[in-house]
Amino acid sequence: MNNRSSRTQNDRKGRLISLFLIGLLFFNFPMLGIFGKEDKWGSIPGLFIYIAVVWIGLVLAVYWVMRDISGRPDKTPPP
Amino acid sequence: MNPLYIILALIGYVGLLFLIAFYADQRATRGASLVRNPLIYALSLAVYCTVWTFYGSVGRAAEAGVGFLPIYLGPALFAPLWWIVLRKIILISKNQRITSVVDFLSSRYGKSTWLGVLGTVVVVVGIIPYISIQLKAIAFSFQHLTHSGRVPGPVVEDLPFFLDPGLYVAVALALFSILFGTRNLDPNERHEGLVAAIAFESIFKLVAFLTVGIFVTFGLYKGFGDLFQQAWKLEEIHSLLDLKQVGITSMDWFWLMLLSLFAVLLLPRQFHLAVVENTSTDHIGRAAWIFPLYLFLINIFVLPIAFAGKMLIPPALAEPDMFMVDLPLMNGQGYLGLLAVLGGFSAGTGMVIVSTIGLSIMISNNVVVPLLLRTSTVREGWVDDLSKRLLGIRRLSIAIVLLVAYAYFKWIGRQYTLVSVGLISFAAVAQFAPAIFIGLYWKRATRIGAMVGLSLGFLIWFYTLLLPTLAEVHFMGVHIVENGPWGISWLRPDALFGLKGMNNITHAAFWSLLLNTGGVVLVSLYTSQRTLEISQADLFVEIYKYQTGVSDYDVIRRRASLQDVTLLLNRFLGEPRAGSLLQSYSRRYGKDLSKEKMADPDLINFAETHLAGAIGAASAKLIMRSIAKEDPISLEEMFRILEQTQEIIRYSRELEHKSAELVQTTHQLRQANERLKELDRLKADFITTVTHELRTPITSIKALSKILQENPGLPPEQRDEFLGILVSESERISRLINQVLDLEKTAVDRAEWKVEPVELNKLIQHSASGFRQYLEEKQIQLRLELPDAPVWVSGSEDPLTQVFVNLISNALKFCDAGKGIIRVGLEPGEDRVVAYVADNGIGIDPKDQQTIFGQFVQVSNNELGKPTGSGLGLYISKRIIERYGGRIWVESEPGRGATFFVALSPATPG
Structure with missing residues (x-):
């Protein structure tokens, strides 16, 4: 493995770990406690919107970090 | 709805599953695999969503609002780390041909038999209730469908067993699992039909859930806004959105997330699909975001359906776990109700099939085979081909597991909600987390440490979670739960050591994981490892090193006759497969096995790894031990290794020394070159100056001589003056030349002075x-x-x-x-x-x-x-x-x- 690819490997690992930690922060108290039952956007509960947005954000971020891992269907059978 | 339609629909669905599995298997044999791609891989992981998700989430949401969510947030959060953790586990498992999560544990800790047995007990005891609730939910949903939302008839559990749809479901699932999950002895040979069927079920249950969700949200209401608007008006629903009022503390939330985070890799079905059936680690790249996306989609309608159920179904009839079926039925959508039941069926069957296959592999590889091997009669009575018998053991295990699960559902599991039973299972498999995750990164974790940690965790789990459920069905006195054994209140299962103020799952998870982790770490620090443990620990922790090359030397050298090895492979793997393995070995290493009498250590390792793929690491070790003589590494061998190492060190020192010398020489050469250049420049300067100095007098001599020559009639006084100048200029030249010669003299070698x-x-x-x-x-x-x-x-x-x-x-x-x-x-x-x-x-x-x-x-x-x-x-x-x-x-x-x-x-x- 040359330097460059090992560097991007380490970068990727760092990014993934940071995503995990950010998710851990946003999906836990006290962040969750910010939205009480009275908070709503339109008539939709604030908590519902908050969790959905963070969730989708996490999915997009992981997609972005992993976008160059090909994962194409492999034609060759494993040994 | 007419029961006949339902039965036909179910048979049709199961038939479709068989067809898909059969087709995928056919494709695999033709070499045109359907399932080797990241999408199918991610979908197969969605076997995580069982009836618990399909029915139970709505039920839980109706009681606790977003309280159902931590179970999905944990895995969604963990997914980014799969590229780091799961990839490592897969690489190790492919290298060692690991067959199950228990096999992984046993292999990491020196292929320990007893750790395998203990792990299997934990899994079986922990998972059977989980399987049983799937059967229960499926049977229950049929009943709801046949009664079309009217007051339900007799409870399913009270039906005689031959009328109970649960039994027939169990039988059908056992058949499917046996047909498609026990095709090869070595699970690493992959069950493509199985994976294809599971992926199909994942799509089906998602589509069913979304369809019901869209019907409720956009059919019964005018979208999310309208539905929530109406829900606000009911104080009962309104308060569900306040986490404090539904009694969810930050502790409960966190521990549920942690448990589910472990479960998504360690549950037998998850490990089986994520690791054993994995075909390429690159697939993790996409699964890491497709899987959380799947979880998001399947959860988005949970709250709306739960709220709609609470608003539309009269409380007397409301069974929140069945809102998914009842809401369409009560609104006259019979076919939608059928779709919901089929969706729930697909969620349940997927889980049951893969779990039973996973459990059967553990039971046969980690309990039955090692125990058989330990009784000498079996060893001596080895018949020709044991591979068929091993598959038989696995098939029997599947049938027994399903039977026991059915029995549990009949006698014990009736009064628990789907979620509460599921969480008990999560807490059970989470007990593997300390030994596995610590063992993955810390070489010093020992077998005894893992045994102690796992035992402590399992005991606490049993005491704080399982015992109370047994007490409630009168297997034992309720007073133990209420007052503690012998009236000792600080031993109460729901408030161990006086710890109160948490729900029972959080309480159990906290104590069991604390003591479990503490056991693994502390006991490891005070115990030592055996040779095999050390080499396995090194392989697990440093797997990337082993990916690129072989180890430098063997820690254990073994000898066996080639005939014994061949015989063994024939017996356990069947002759055709054993033959092709030996052929591939001799091709790869360029050895002609027909000329050899003794098998070398490489071949023994190769044979053991492939046996491990079929019967588990611990069993393979036991079998190999029966034919191979282990030469513990000899003193000479040790010296040889040491010498080699020393030689390498010495050689590298020499190289360092030489390169330092080279640097010095280069430096000196550069200096000498500089000096030469400087001298060259000085010489050039010198010549320029000397010629300049010579030219000045010569010019004046030339000019004056010319005047004298051309003007013969010059006055005598002027002529004398010119001649005087000519003489002095000539003297100046000769002086200069003399001095240059003097300078040249000083430049000659000192020795001549x-x-x-x-x-x-x-x-x-x-x-x-x-x-x-x-x-x-x-x-x-x-x-x-x-x-x-x-x-x-x-x-x-x-x-x-x-x-x-x-x-x-x-x-x-x-x-x-x-x-x-x-x-x-x-x-x-x-x-x-x-x-x-x-x-x-x-x-x-x-x-x-x-x-x-x-x-x-x-x-x-x-x-x-x-x-x-x-x-x-x-x-x-x-x-x-x-x-x-x-x-x-x-x-x-x-x-x-x-x-x-x-x-x-x-x-x-x-």
């Missing part, structure tokens, strides 16, 4: 005498201040004479005619003799005092006009004096004359 005692006062007198006529002409006084006794210095006569001639003629140049006084003297001393030549001329500017000893340096001065002389005299003098180890310098104040000093070493006359 004679060093002899020279009488200095005599030498100075002699040098001065040459100037007598000139002094008289210019009326300059020359005073000699010499001692009477002879002063001897080391040097040689001619060069030293030249030095003093130079200095005196120099002094003469700067003295005014008529007023000039030059003093030349000598001061003898013990360790040096100093001679001086002083004048009272114009003196030398301090800035010039250093430079005047250089080549062709001529001090120019406005009063003096153009300097005379070549600019070489002082340079030559300096070279000469330095040749004799002496020193020359000048002291001067401008306007008050200059004094040149020459210091030489004294000598004794010889």
Whole structure:
């Protein structure tokens, strides 16, 4: 493995770990406690919107970090 | 709805599953795999969503609002880390042909048999209730469908078993699992049909859930806004959105997330699909975001459906776990209700099929085979081909697991909600987390540490979670739960050591994982590892190292006869497969096995790994031990390894040394090159200056001669003047040439310079005498201040004479005619003799005092006009004096004359 690819490997690992930690922060108290039952956007509960947005954000971020891992269907059978 | 339709639909669905599985298997044999792509991989992981998700989430949401969510947030959060953790687990598992999560554990800790048995017990006890709730939910949903939302008839559990749909479901699932999950002995050979069917079920249940969700949200209401608007009006629903009012603490939330985070990898079905059936680690790249996206989609309608159920179904009839089926039925959507039931069916069957297959592999590989191997009668009575018998054991295990799960559902599981039973199972498999995750990164974790940790965790889990459920169905007295055993209140299962204020799952998870982790770490620190443990730990922790190359040497060397190894492979894997394995081995390593009598350690390792793929690491180790003699590494071998290592170290030191030398040489060469360049430049300068100095007089000689030649009638006085100039210019040239020759003389090798005692006062007198006529002409006084006794210095006569001639003629140049006084003297001393030549001329500017000893340096001065002389005299003098180890310098104040000093070493006359 040359330097460059090992560097991007380490970068990727760092990014993934940071995503995990950010998710851990946003999906836990006290962040969750910010939205009480009275908070709503339109008539939709604030908590519902908050969790959905963070969730989708996490999915997009992981997609972005992993976008160059090909994962194409492999034609060759494993040994 | 007519039960016949339902039965037909179910049979149709199961038929479709069989078809898909069959088709995928066919494709696999043709080499055109359907399932080797990241999408199918991610979908197969969605087997995580069981009836618990399909029915239970809605049920839980109806009671606790978003309280159902931590179970999905944990895995969604963990997904980014899969690229790091899951990838490592897969690489290890492919290298070691790991067959299950328990096999992984046993293999990491020295292929321990007892750890395998203990792990299997934990999993089986922990998972059977989980399987049973799937059966229960499926049976329950049929009943709801047949009663079309009216008041339900007799509870399913009370039906005689032959009328109970749960039984038939269990039988059908057992058949499917046996057909598609036990095709190959080695699970690493992959069950493509199984994976394809599971992926299909994942799509089906998602579509079913979304369809019901869209129907409820957009059919019964006018979208999310409208539904929530109406829900706000009911205080009962309104308060569900307040986490405090539904009784969810931050502790509960966190621990549920943590448990589910572990479960998504460690549950037998998850491990089986994520690791054992994985075909390429690259697939993780996409699964890491597709899987969380799937979880998001399947959860988005949970709250709306739960709220709608609470608003639309009268509380007397409301069974929140069945809102998914009841909501369409009560609104006259029979087929949608059927779709929901089929969706739930797909969620349940997927889980049951993969779990039973996973459990059957563990039971056969980690319990049955090792126990059989330990009884000698079986070992001696080995028949030809054990592979069929091993598959038989696995098929039997599947049937038994499903039967036990069905029995649990019939007798115990009836009064628990889907979620509460599921969480108990999560807490059970989470007990593997400390030993596995610590063992993945810390080599020192020992087998005994893992045993102690896992046992402690399992005991606490059993005591705090399982025991209370048994008490409630009167297997034992309720008083133990309420008051603690023997009335000791701090031993109460729901408030162990007096810890209160958490729900039972959080409480159990906290104590069991704390003691479990503490056990693994602390006991490991105080116990040692056996050889095999050390080598396995190294392989697990440093798997990336083993990916690129083989290990440097074997820690354990084993010998066995080739015949025994072949016999063993034939018996356990069947002759055709054993034959092809041995062939591939001899091809890969270029060894002709037909000529060998003994199997080398490599072949034994190869055979053991492939046996491990079929029967588990611990069993393979036991079997190999029966035929192979283990030579614990001998003293000589150890010395050889040490010597090799030392040699390598020495060699690298030498290399370092050599390269340092090389650097030094390069440095020296560079310096020498610089000096050469400098000399070259000086020489070029020198030649330029000399030719310039020569050209000036030659030009004037040429010009004057030409005038004389062309003008014969020049007045005599002018002609004399010209001739005078011609003579002096010629003298100047000859002087310059002489000096250049002198310089050349000083440049020759030191060895050719004679060093002899020279009488200095005599030498100075002699040098001065040459100037007598000139002094008289210019009326300059020359005073000699010499001692009477002879002063001897080391040097040689001619060069030293030249030095003093130079200095005196120099002094003469700067003295005014008529007023000039030059003093030349000598001061003898013990360790040096100093001679001086002083004048009272114009003196030398301090800035010039250093430079005047250089080549062709001529001090120019406005009063003096153009300097005379070549600019070489002082340079030559300096070279000469330095040749004799002496020193020359000048002291001067401008306007008050200059004094040149020459210091030489004294000598004794010889």
